[in-house]
Amino acid sequence: MAPGSIEVERKFVPGPGTEERLQELGGILEHQITFRDSYYDTPELDLMRADHWLRHREGRGWELKFLGAAGVSGAHTEYRELTEGPAIVAQLCEVLGTKGQGTGGVAAMLGPLGLEQVASFVTTRSSWKLMFLGAEQESPLRVDLDTADFGYAVGEVEALVHEEAEVPQALEKIHSLSSLLGVQALEKPPAKLIVYLQRFQPQHYQLLLKVKRARERPPGTQQP
Numbered sequence: 001m002a003p004g005s006i007e008v009e010r011k012f013v014p015g016p017g018t019e020e021r022l023q024e025l026g027g028i029l030e031h032q033i034t035f036r037d038s039y040y041d042t043p044e045l046d047l048m049r050a051d052h053w054l055r056h057r058e059g060r061g062w063e064l065k066f067l068g069a070a071g072v073s074g075a076h077t078e079y080r081e082l083t084e085g086p087a088i089v090a091q092l093c094e095v096l097g098t099k100g101q102g103t104g105g106v107a108a109m110l111g112p113l114g115l116e117q118v119a120s121f122v123t124t125r126s127s128w129k130l131m132f133l134g135a136e137q138e139s140p141l142r143v144d145l146d147t148a149d150f151g152y153a154v155g156e157v158e159a160l161v162h163e164e165a166e167v168p169q170a171l172e173k174i175h176s177l178s179s180l181l182g183v184q185a186l187e188k189p190p191a192k193l194i195v196y197l198q199r200f201q202p203q204h205y206q207l208l209l210k211v212k213r214a215r216e217r218p219p220g221t222q223q224p
């Protein structure tokens with residue numbers, strides 16, 4: 001992925017007929033891959049609590065996802081994704097409130113920034129590509145069908161754009177394809193990492209849930 005691109009995505013629960021439907025819609029199965037994601041954070045989850053997700057993906061390297069301008073709205077999310085070491089380190093320093101120092105790349109900065117591995121799991125992914133609505137000149141939509149090694153399956157309809165101004169059109173295409181795939185309007189399954197934490201690190205999960213609820217509470221209202 002190009003540095004600083006915007007990933008607009010919508011997750012869904014894949015069913016037994018999802019792949020057949022993708023084929024009917026002209027989708028091409030590009031590849032099937034298996035990779036390990038290892039997520040890093042401070043022991044208090046300072047990154048995740050600030051909606052920053054640092055991972056090392058086998059075969060790809062370091063990636064940092066964080067909330068874009070529009071963030072989460074309705075059933076879709078919009079995250080910025082950095083893949084260049086210096087840009088990742090600069091963003092990590094900013095969110096952790098640390099003075100930027102060091103040129104040794106992300107791995108060399110884990111210790112100084114107090115980051116440690118908090119989750120690690122393997123995903124098997126079928127990646128589909130769709131030239132949607134015959135728009136060959138436009139970038140394709142991708143559909144990933146994932147199964148994690150702890151038994152959780154989730155799908156994702158995704159578009160990559162480079163400018164905020166391209167997001168509404170990408171969203172329109174994502175919503176159209178989602179409804180052609182039979183995705184329910186209110187369907188919003190959790191990310192693999194969130195289910196991993198819920199199952200294997202319930203205290204970390206509860207911490208993130210508390211932050212999420214606080215974020216979603218209307219301004220001026222108190223926690224019950």
Ligand code: V4E
Binds near residue numbers: 146191193
């Ligand atoms: C953004 C995010 C997480 C990071 C992992 O993102 P995800 O889209 O699940 O990765 P993956 O591997 O399925 O797809 P790829 O990156 O290859 O396209 S984990 C959770 N979130 C968002 C989030 C949040 N902020 N709070 C809660 C409670 N849930 C989810």
